[in-house]
Structure formats: C-alpha cells, structure tokens
Amino acid sequence: MSPENGESLCPVCGFDLGYQAWEGAEASLEICPSCGIQFGYDEAAGGDPARRVAAHRAWRERWLSAGCPWTSKGKPPPAGWNGREQVERSSPHRQG
8 A cells, every 4th residue: 555545544643554554344453553543443433434434533632632642562652653644744645
C-alpha cells in the first residue's frame, strides 16, 4: 500500500503501518505502534463502519489530549518522529 493514497495509514493517527488496518469487513488485528489502537478490537463497533469512524475520532482526541505519545514498548519511533505533525500530514487521507 502506498502512503500517498492513505491505504496504509492508521485511521486514527496517520502513522504509515505498511499494511491496511481494515480490508472490507476484516480487521488486521494489529496494534498501531504510534497511537496504540488495536484494529478489530478497540474499534470493531459491531461491524458498523460509521461507528468505527466515530471510535477512531474518539481515540484520536484522547491520543491528542495525552500529547501524542509513542505507545509501542517494543518498537522505537522513527527518527525525528512527531505525532502531532503526523496527524496533520495525514488529515486528507483520514476518515473521521
């Protein structure tokens, strides 16, 4: 997936995951190392895509309010990583 079209970007924080968080109704079940959301668990929303977008929005607001911390304990952030700038750059590709 290419980050230019947004397919591999986390729908919450815009981190380039290198995979799609969701493909149709199937979640990757992976955890975003940047914001910490687990796709298909934290935002499954009973399979309702509109509720999933609302869950992404709520998670994003909590993450932004917390100061955009890098959440992965096992994977360090990329050099020069800035969560707030990442969100701003990803806005055109994000739903919700």
